[in-house]
Amino acid sequence: MEDAEATWELCAVTLFPTVPETSFVKASWHPLSDAHLGILSSDGTWCLVNLTCGASVSDPELYFKAFESKQEEAVDFVFSFGCLGKNPSPEEAWLQLSVFFLSSFGRVSLRSPVLPSVAAMPQAMLHALAADPNEWLQESLLAGQAFDILDSSVCVARHRLHLHGKGPYVPAEQMLEEAREGPQSPQSARHAQSPFCSMQLLTQSPLVLLVRATTSGLIQLVALEAAPGPAFLKKGVAASVLEEIDLMCSTTSLGMMCLSKDPFPSFLAHSNSLVAVVDVNWARQDTGTLLPSTITTLAEIRSQDATEFAGLQPLAGRALLLRVEQTPRSSMKLQLLEYVRQGRSAERERRERPSSSLKRLLLAPLPQEAREVSRETQHLARATSQLRAQLANILPRKDLLQHLADALPSRFEAVSDSESLGRRAQEAAGRCEAVRLRQEALRQRQERLAAALQAELELMALNASNHALVRLFARFYELRRAANLLKSGLQKNVSKESSGTACVRANATRSCWASTADHLRLQAAEAEATVDLAAARWP
Incomplete structure (x- = not known):
């Protein structure tokens, strides 16, 4: 059997929009299934298509409008899925079943739960979901033999609640209700008139952090005040704009790629004229405000250069950048970018880069006494790493609580003003009724x-x-x-x-x-x- 050659039967699947004069805006694989594709159309509809069963947009497993308001135009969506620990919380598990949508006006909405009919998920995620049961979970994953165990860590879940785009449990729209407090970068007229074009989910725990960008180079960091959960009735989710970053570039589209999440989140911003790495800083200054993010430019095209970036392919710690010269000969060049080393600050590099003497000590053979105490050292190192991870999870929560504490007085004053206006309006209405x-x-x-x-x-x-x-x-x-x-x-x-x-x-x-x-x-x-x-x- 080892000498036998493996054969694969490949099949091309062609998908077309079902509504005339519409086109596909974006398509992305669902992270829990290699046979389900999420498709966003130009008319604002989103569907989940099973390519192994029919492979037609007209017969999806799940179908809804990305935004219920007709004024919102959906331009991007992103699935929420990341690496879970051994004991995730129910909030983290429900977040894995969410999909976020972005409109051209910057409005963000989400739908949860969005689960394919056949999905491979970690058992830890299933156990976390079972700790917070509801009717949808009872009829989908916890009903009889709804899943198969592949190994000690992965299981395959099956359900039939969203077949043919219908069913009793269609996830409802959860609109982000943003509160803008604190100092922000000044928005010029160019940014005010520029539509939003892309979005990326940066972190999931302990803080859900979204990144959205405009065509003029403005990047906003939006933090959710609470982890979203399943919802089958329309509701709002509180959020806040933590920071605004101006890349000072003029482009038709600005894309983003997540590089690292915890404990130091960073992402790659790229357009046809700029490639930069943005490192989000969780630390605070002595004044109590968050430190601004660090921006490192990896590649840039000046206005007088007849060149543009045609493609970017991330690799392990590096990226391949395709340059195209807009000349009669139209030559193309590949450039290798090392964004991991260049994207981090000098202080972080100094902490992570070992010195030459430390390298010699690490490469030298251990004596017998050191081998005997290696187990105790390993236990101590493991405990230290766990403590550091807990501290890294506590610091962002502390920053968020401090941000909420700073924002609560202004919100309380606004609510008090609205209550006084309401009382005066009621008194005026009472006087009008007496006159009548x-x-x-x-x-x-x-x-x-x-x-x-x-x-x-x-x-x-x-x-x-x-x-x-x-x-x-x-x-x-x-x-x-x-x-x-x-x-x-x-x-x-x-x-x-x-x-x-x-x-x-x-x-x-x-x-x-x-x-x-x-x-x-x-x-x-x-x-x-x-x-x-x-x-x-x-x-």
Whole structure:
């Protein structure tokens, strides 16, 4: 079997965007699986694709918008995965399942948990997750035979909660809510108008530190005040901008690579005209403020040079830089950069570089007495290294606590001002409500007064009509009585007078009586109409 040649069957997989007029912004392998690819598209969507099952962007395992706001344009993303110790905390384990997103405005959001359907993870990470269980963990990794043990340190986990881009547990957006306190480098108009282009996760423990950069060369160090965890409802995560670094370069894109994390974090910043190493300093000055980061320029192109950097490939302690001359012949050159030695400060190099006498002592054979006490020395050295590691973890936490203590008074004053404004607004709202109620009472009172006045006027008109009707009926009664008397008198004198004269007088009397009766009927009809109108108005 040793002489047999190993054969590998290679297969090319081609992926295309599913939405027309869109393109892929970035693609990156998931650190827990060599078959799952995270893809960010230009329309702001992000998906996790399994290349061994379909290998299609239209059928992903996980799919969501990088930013729920339509105003944010996603430009970069990075997985959160690093080397865990033997006994990681649940916060460190959940951080390994997170993915961070950066928008062109500098907003940062994250989603957690993001776990492929088949993932290889350390057993220490699984044990740390089991110490902080939730419903998602119970149904994914802790449900029956959800994982296989490969060896004493690695296991393979399987779950089916995110197949076909759907499922009951889709990680929600966790937006970083940044607080800017303390002195920062002045931002010129060039930086204010420059969009953000790249992001890198620098440290995970004891402080989650992000690095983001703009196209104009401005780098910001953002620290999370607490380690993010799993979330299936939208929420915010408190963060602070610790430092701003201006590389003073004009470029279309600025990339970053993490060189070392603990205990001395550093990263490599590179563009088409600059390559530099940035060492983050955790120490404090005598005044209590953090020391600024150290910037070491490894390669730079002047404005008058017709050359640009076309590529950078990191190696073990070195990097290969590809130079392209923009000339008619277009020649290319490779330059070897030693960023480990050049990127560290002189004091750190002096502490880490052994002297010639120390080298001779290290290379010299140990005597018998030294061999006998070597075990005790090893135990002592191991204990010393553990103590130093604990101190290295405590110092950044101390700096963060000091930063929070410095920022709390200003935040408390801002909250107090907002509370006083809220109380004044409530008092003004109460006064406005009282005025509104008073206006409503006055309006109702005015309506009642108007109704009473209208009723009084109608009553007065009805009384006047009643008096006129009484006088009219009295006159009518007197006229009727007079008519009866005249009629009786005429009947007595009819025999004494001649027939002709009697007829003439009778006709005159009848005509007078008829006209008087008609006039009285008209007045009676008018009086009755007035009474009916008043009765209709005043029932």
